[in-house]
Amino acid sequence: MRSYSKIEVIGFDADDTLWVNETFFRDAEDEFCTLMVGYETENKARQELIKYEMQNLAIYGYGIKGFVLSMMECALELSNQNLNPEVSRRILEIGKEMLHKPVDLLDGVRETLEAVSKKHRVLLLTKGDLLDQERKLEKSGLSEFFHHVEVLSNKLPKNYKELLDHLSVDPATFLMIGNSLKSDILPVLELGGMAIHVPFHTTWDHEKVENPPTDKYQTLSRLDQVINLL
Ligand SMILES: [Mg+2]
Structure with missing residues (x-):
C-alpha cells in the first residue's frame, strides 16, 4: 500500500480529469x-x-x-x-x-475537491487556451477549492519545476492527479513527486504512452477514490 503521508500540495489536471473535453x-x-x-x-x-x-x-x-x-x-x-x-x-x-459547450463535471469531482482541499493546498494545472480554461473553471463552480490556478503552455518536467519552484513547493510533497500519463503523471514522477492516474475513456493520440512504468504510480477508476487514500 502506497503512503501519501508526505503529500502537502495536490495538483489536479482539468480536461478529462474534472470535466469532459x-x-x-x-x-x-x-x-x-x-x-x-x-x-x-x-x-x-x-x-x-x-x-x-x-x-x-x-x-x-x-x-x-x-x-x-x-x-x-x-x-x-x-x-x-x-x-x-x-x-x-x-x-x-x-x-x-x-467554445460554448457546457461544462460537464465527471463523477465525484466536487466531493473530491471539497474533501481534499480541507487538508491540502490544491492547485489546478491545465494546458489549453487561457480564456477557454477560465470560462470552464468559472462555469464549473469549482474555483473556491483551488489555492492557485495555472494554465501552462505545456506540461513538461521543466514547466512543473518552474511552477513548483515559484510556489516554493518541494516536489517530494507534491502529488499530481490527472488522466494523461504523458502530461500529468510521467513528468511529475521525473521530478520526484507522486502521481495518481485516473484514465478517461478516450485519450488523444498525442497523449498516449507506450509501456508506462505502472509500478511507480497508482491508477484509479474514479476520482473520488482518492478521498480515502489521502
Ligand atoms: Mg487532461
Whole structure:
C-alpha cells in the first residue's frame, strides 16, 4: 500500500480529469471528416488532420483555437486550395460551438475537491487556451477549492519545476492527479513527486504512452477514490 503521508500540495489536471473535453474534439474530428467527403476518404482526412494538429502544436499550443486553424489548413490542403466556402464557414462554426459547450463535471469531482482541499493546498494545472480554461473553471463552480490556478503552455518536467519552484513547493510533497500519463503523471514522477492516474475513456493520440512504468504510480477508476487514500 502506497503512503501519501508526505503529500502537502495536490495538483489536479482539468480536461478529462474534472470535466469532459476530449469527447468534443472527437466529435469535431468526426464532423470534419464528414465535411471532407468529396475531397478525401474519411480515414485519410482524419490522419491528415492529426498530422496538421501535431505540426502546429509548437506554434499554436493546446486548445480549441489552434485546433480550428489546423482543421482549416488541412481542409484547404485536401481541397487543393479550392474549399467550398460553406465548408470553411462550418469549420469556424464548429470551433465556436466547442467554445460554448457546457461544462460537464465527471463523477465525484466536487466531493473530491471539497474533501481534499480541507487538508491540502490544491492547485489546478491545465494546458489549453487561457480564456477557454477560465470560462470552464468559472462555469464549473469549482474555483473556491483551488489555492492557485495555472494554465501552462505545456506540461513538461521543466514547466512543473518552474511552477513548483515559484510556489516554493518541494516536489517530494507534491502529488499530481490527472488522466494523461504523458502530461500529468510521467513528468511529475521525473521530478520526484507522486502521481495518481485516473484514465478517461478516450485519450488523444498525442497523449498516449507506450509501456508506462505502472509500478511507480497508482491508477484509479474514479476520482473520488482518492478521498480515502489521502
Ligand atoms: Mg487532461
